[in-house]
Amino acid sequence: GAGVSQTPSNKVTEKGKYVELRCDPISGHTALYWYRQSLGQGPEFLIYFQGTGAADDSGLPNDRFFAVRPEGSVSTLKIQRTERGDSAVYLCASSPSGAGTPYEQYFGPGTRLTVT
């Protein structure tokens, strides 16, 4: 079946511009996660959705970052007034969810964002 997809695969933008990054999770997965991976680092958590609501947004670095998942499927990560420090690979993951045993998170290929 189809895995997690992310678009665009690459995005180059100028400092100060607004960008949107899209994530299509695996069909039926209720949990969706956004991570950011800077060069030479492991992925760092940004935000976690259960269904339509953000269950945990404690990883968002500041109020320039915002994410939505209006219908509980596709999610969009939005970054306002981009800065060069926002340059990174943005990863999306999805998983089934439910109480008890943790489920595997399936990762998309990522969107490489470059802010010039």
Added chain:
Amino acid sequence: AQSVTQLDSQVPVFEEAPVELRCNYSSSVSVYLFWYVQYPNQGLQLLLKYLSGSTLVKGINGFEAEFNKSQTSFHLRKPSVHISDTAEYFCAVIAGGGSQGNLIFGKGTKLSVKP
């Protein structure tokens, strides 16, 4: 706060040699532990996971890991590596020690297998 430490940023090894990639975690609660692999220009793929039960966990591609609670370690091993194992490997735990939630990753270990 929980954290994951991968002690080696780079590990060079010759083909068919054994390898161990080290991972230590800090947590005062029960943990679920994971190893992910990232091949060049690809997404993260789960290698193996420890949830409960046997402390020796076997994963894909001949990798295995051993959970050691007293040493708070979850080292990844393979008895004989191939060129195709060249990739970056990440150890991770679920934040908060619960069954749901985001992953906390280590900084990664780049495994370079030389012929």
